[in-house]
Amino acid sequence: MFAQKPVVGDIDEGALEVHAPKTDAAGVKAVRVALGRGLAQAGVARTVRSMLRVNQRDGFDCPGCAWPESITDRRKPAEFCENGAKAIAEESTLRTVGPEFWAAHPVAELGGRSEFWLGSQGRITEPVVIRPGETHYSPISWPDAFALIADHIRATTPERCVFYTSGRTANETAFLYQLFARSLGTNNLPDCSNMCHESSGAALNPTIGIGKGTVSLEDIHRADLVLVVGQNPGTNHPRMLSALVEARKNGGKVVAVNPLPEAGLLGFKDPQSAAGLVGGGAKVADEFLKIRVGGDLALFQALGHLLLAAEERSPGTVVDRAFVEAQTEGFEAYAAARAAVDWEATERATGLSRAQIEAVAQMMAASKATIVCWALGLTQQPHSVDTLKEIVNLLLVQGNFGTPGAGACPVRGHSNVQGDRTMGIWEKPTEKFIAALEAEFGLPFPRDHGFESVGTQHALEAGEVDVFVSMGGNFLSAASDTAHTMAGLKRTGLTVHVSTKPNRSHVAHGRTSLILPTLGRTDVDDKHPAGRQFVSVEDSMSVVHASQGRLRPVSEHLLAEPVIVARMAQAVLGDAHPIDWRAMAEDYDVIRDHISRVIPGFEDYNTRVRGRNGFVLPSPPRDTRTFATEAGKARFTVSPLEYLEAPEGHLILQTLRSHDQYNTTVYGLDDRYRGISNARKVVLANPEDLASLGFADRELVDVVSVFNGDERRAEAFRIVAYPTAKGCAAAYFPEANVLVHKDLVARGSNTPGYKAVTIRFEKRSDG
């Protein structure tokens, strides 16, 4: 009765439809879309069962994003959003990819398919392998798969093996996985965080002594002012909109800074409140600054200048002198650097008028508790780390740390990306972490830094990687410079993908390749002598809590991620290895006991994670207004003004998510809020730019990027005239990743410059 058959057709880019963009997010339509996707993929019973358990205390953590659940007792009966529901529908689907699928589709054919088509085929049901000279993947038993991995890893050296992690991986898996890599002798642990919020950690660690945010959900509700910068919450963190509306109800103000007038920033109809279902909905942003891509550093410097000028006019009203003197260093140099502002350069960089910036400065000066939230619009540019340090400066000036309603809020992406880093998924582990690991296991572990994700791309291309293991994710499509990354992956001897669904990384495989199917968040994990297991995750606000799936897995051959890692370790390291991998795979309490002794903040993990709301990890800035930097003080920093300027005839391209995808997983072809549907190879540009460049709305063009004298080309993209800031353009990831040169990275974090690509359009004969 429901459409459980595989999707057969692929995207017809010619079917593009364009409507006027929406001005507010969610509402009844969102609920209808969400339920429709669930029913089509999983049927009534599974949809009801999964929707009732998402983000509930005895249920599973929504795989959609890292936005926290409320820890008060007012948790709503259905704590999910349209896009969380789509993520769940995608995972709980009853469509399957079994041996017949692999037999019917040679890899060469799969290579021509879109991510949308590949992901739509369903959940992978058993392990498959492809060996040198073969054209198709075919089934392999689990023991043979582990033996094959052992053969390859033993035949090479640890520094030629790479272990990638995607941010859905739970704490228990992540801890085991890093332990395995380090037991082998390598810190080659790149993860999706390298491509995501790495710049945030690189800015926060040296300035406030912790690489994470410093606010709770309650702080957002209580803030006087929330800046939402470089973020599209209506699509990517929909539950955040409820928090912003709550802040406004309590008298707070919201300022959005974005090159695009994103629907959720402008207005919100809460599908979980009666008013949102029937009424006109709530306004979200009081002010909207349509900034040029990459102009934020200039904006924050100008705001810093204006705050200090306001303090000079009425001393003691803006700067938190007591805090600045006692708890920070570097204020004098900061104040000196902000004494003057080049308004001409600021207006050129931001595309904003001085009056617009002054209006926001006034709101900041008047606010006693300010929070700055940001996401990828600020992390994926060459000067990202400086931009984020400038946010820290602004917050420090007014003492916005460790007081209610104030702080820094990097809004994380993947539901456990923050937890994975806490568990040691990091190519640059600290000495403290390695020492604690050594004390716990009585073994030596490596200290040399390993490859992060861009480093991995370079090593792959240079033929320096023999074995590439991927715990979830889709490295090929997530990374920059697709053609080069693909060539690099194909140079490896073995690629191993622990996956739920087919994706393009599976077709850019090494000479031998394995796909190992695993349980997802929604699946019950009960094939253990100790009985049913749960895992745990850490959200964007450092709350750690349990997650337990309830759905019957689509196949009896799926293994849980911790089991796969432990069996891989056993096969590679041998049964005599001093770490008891088997015990950890059988009972995850054993893993958590190890974690509780290695990682600060996890004391008594097994008891506390079973508490009603889990537990909150310590944060010195938030808890005690202290800063664990070298000097024991928060640090003001000074950065030169920098922004992105395109040469004549060029634009600055940012790459982003549509409303109908989860990173490289394309759910559907409806970017509903932006009014773009049925096609994905589109590039949004300002109508005035199009007129001056001599291109037309809906014209078919090649998009050519330029970087350091190299060019990359994305063929046959359709231009859509769109109200983005002037001089800027936008296209969807992953289709546009071919344009992002691998050397275009953020200084200090090496995150690819996905939102800083210089491009031009070129005419096509069929345009």
Ligand SMILES: Nc1nc2c(c(=O)[nH]1)N[C@H]1C(S)=C(S)[C@@H](COP(=O)(O)OP(=O)(O)OC[C@H]3O[C@@H](n4cnc5c(=O)[nH]c(N)nc54)[C@H](O)[C@@H]3O)O[C@H]1N2
């Ligand atoms: N449904 C859904 N949810 C998701 C994801 C998903 O793909 N789908 N992905 C998850 C992941 S891993 C992550 S990291 C997050 C990503 O969450 P977001 O960061 O919201 O994701 P993007 O789509 O990259 O959107 C970036 C936003 O920044 C703006 N922007 C671009 N350049 C600039 C700039 O220079 N300055 C400013 N001020 N703004 C700029 C863009 O216009 C856009 O609104 O979402 C998570 N949640």
Ligand SMILES: Nc1nc2c(c(=O)[nH]1)N[C@H]1C(S)=C(S)[C@@H](COP(=O)(O)OP(=O)(O)OC[C@H]3O[C@@H](n4cnc5c(=O)[nH]c(N)nc54)[C@H](O)[C@@H]3O)O[C@H]1N2
């Ligand atoms: N141009 C451009 N590129 C970007 C970005 C951008 O904004 N612009 N954003 C970057 C960001 S923020 C991120 S986080 C990365 C994302 O990079 P990744 O995390 O590598 O990519 P995903 O698309 O999230 O991974 C999807 C795959 O994960 C597998 N999967 C899903 N659930 C599970 C599970 O429970 N277990 C396991 N083992 N596998 C599972 C499925 O097989 C699916 O195909 O992309 C980055 N790339």
Ligand SMILES: [Mo]
């Ligand atoms: Mo991300």
